[in-house]
Amino acid sequence: MxxxxxxxxxxxxxxxxxxxxxxxxxxxxxxxxxxxxxxxxxxxxxxxxxxxxxxxxxxxxxxxxxxxxxxxxxxxxxxxxxxxxxxxxxxxxxxxxxxxxxxxxxxxxxxxxxxxxxxxxxxxxxxxxxxxxxxxxxxADPVIEFKSLKDLQDLDEKKRVVIGYFDRKDVPEYTVFRRVATNLKEDCQFYVGFGDASAQMHPPGQPIVAFRPDKARSNEEDETFKGNLSVYDEFNIWASEKCVPLVREITFENAEELTEEGLPFLILFHNPDDNEIVKKFNDVVQSELLSEKHSINFLTADGVKFTHPLHHLGKTLSDLPLIAIDSFKHMYLFPDIKDMERPGKLKQFLNDLHTGKLHREFHYGPDPVTDPPRVDGSSGSSSTTSKKPTTPPESTFKKLAPSKNRYTLLRDEL
The missing domain is CATH 3.40.30.10 (Glutaredoxin)
Known part of the structure; x- marks a missing residue:
């Protein structure tokens, strides 16, 4: 044996x-x-x-x-x-x-x-x-071994990457590195170099691990892990935070998984080659909407692949880029993409979802607007015009959620 x-x-x-x-x-x-x-x-x-x-x-x-x-x-x-x-x-x-x-x-x-x-x-x-x-x-081995630092020059800039520099493979730190890589292989690419391939990147006997962001999609900076690489939980938490971005890309492969999380979507639809708008969207989410990460999913979507939601919103490829909320009941269009970077505009759009304003206007039309104070100091009056209900289309992404016909629900739900 x-x-x-x-x-x-x-x-x-x-x-x-x-x-x-x-x-x-x-x-x-x-x-x-x-x-x-x-x-x-x-x-x-x-x-x-x-x-x-x-x-x-x-x-x-x-x-x-x-x-x-x-x-x-x-x-x-x-x-x-x-x-x-x-x-x-x-x-x-x-x-x-x-x-x-x-x-x-x-x-x-x-x-x-x-x-x-x-x-x-x-x-x-x-x-x-x-x-x-x-x-x-x-x-399959989740870690790609590079033989020279030149091998790292042509990495896919749309992928998030974790790079390890080690003296050799038979050390506890590499065991931890590989174990974490198996957990996050679908979120990050993991590369490693041993011996001469990475010697100039770390002191002898002191392995170094660095994170390289998806530079085509974000303005994040490179970062080096400063914790104890021998402690699995410590490295796993750090790597998870780096590998799973605040703003994710929705695809047909992960749409079901994202819908099952149950959070509404705030989606930037963009042309696949328009990386600058993706970076700007990332920056706004990071700077203004970080506190909302537990109440909504921030996503980008290739507008060429997801043409059906665009048509549902009454838009075409020529209207890209645009932003919409999918609440799994209705889709709500952000009025003007040019306002995305205006402080507070996108946050107000989310607040209007959370307070029910977007849904309320669907039933009753826009909320009354109070006119600004007059020059003589008297208060303005409430406008009662434009009370026609809005007509947001129904959600399209809820159709990508797990099918109830694919499984049997628990017995007490039948």
Whole structure:
């Protein structure tokens, strides 16, 4: 038996066989997870893909044989214990486990990496081939090694990048670096150089990690990590803050995930080559709207790809750039993109959403406007003109939210 030691001196291979013996795990198909074996399974594997299901759910029953078949193929492809497990949870039997992972629909596929749930659930095609392909992609090395500093000159300026400079690979700091990279590989690109490739960028024996922002989309500055690279949580928090920007780009691939967050969208629609307006939008959000980040999603959208929302707003590509709010009920157009950089204008637009003014005007027309005081000092009068209701179109992005027909809702919601 090929053993290698953990911190506790127990080989992973031996540990795996102990788990099998203790909990009577099946020899084929997805691993049945319970309250008893869940934590040790998550802790001892880099990647765990879990199918949360219910036996009475038709969609769960359709997925079950496919998921089991994929689990067998993944186990054959990655036989080394500690790499990956495809598991399943019977949510009726394991209610505490289902509650722990906030399961609201069946089947739900959660991805656990290094013991922590990822932000993104599995939302790809539900076929054996798709599952196997997904696992292979997830287990691919998240770090790109550069051989010379010249290799870093042509990085994609639309991507956020974390660069590590190390003496060698077999140091604890690099283990932490790579582990964090596996968590954030979909948000950042990670590069690393060893030995002579990076020697001039750091003192001997002192690895350095630097962040390079997406210079084509933001005016953020480069930054060096000043914490302890040997402490996973410390580096992971820093890297997460750098890799996940305040203003994100919405795509057809991440739209479902963004809508499921439940926050309204403030979206800049722009021509794909217009990077300057994206930078300006980023600057305004950073300087004026930072306090709103928990109440709204700040997004940019390629207006060529997302032409349908533009047509919904009565606009075309020739009207780009423009800004709109999608509240998941209606879409509201920011009156004039030229006012975006005027202090307080965009913030007032958001306030009008939060106070209900935008929705109220949809039903009753514009709020009465009080005329400014007259020269003689008497107060102005309220205007009662222009009381026709506004006509904002219905939300288009709510149609990109998770389909209720794709899952079975919890039994008490049926």
């Amino acid at each position: 090929n053993l290698f030691l953990t911190k506790n001196g127990i080989g992973f291979t031996l540990l795996y066989h102990i788990i099998v013996g203790l909990f009577g795990l099946a020899d084929s198909g997805a691993l049945q997870l319970t309250q008893a074996n869940l934590d040790i399974t998550l802790a001892s594997n880099e990647l765990v893909l879990i199918n949360f299901y219910a036996d009475w759910c038709r969609f769960s029953n359709m997925l079950a044989p496919i998921f089991d078949d994929a689990a067998d193929k993944v186990a054959a492809e990655f036989p080394e214990p500690g790499q990956v497990v495809m598991g399943k949870v019977d949510c009726d039997r394991e209610g505490a486990v289902a509650s722990r992972f906030h399961i609201t629909k069946y089947p739900t596929l959660k991805v656990i990496r290094n013991g922590q749930p990822t932000k993104r659930e599995y939302r790809g095609q539900r076929s054996t081939e798709a599952f196997v392909s997904y696992i292979k992609k997830q287990l």
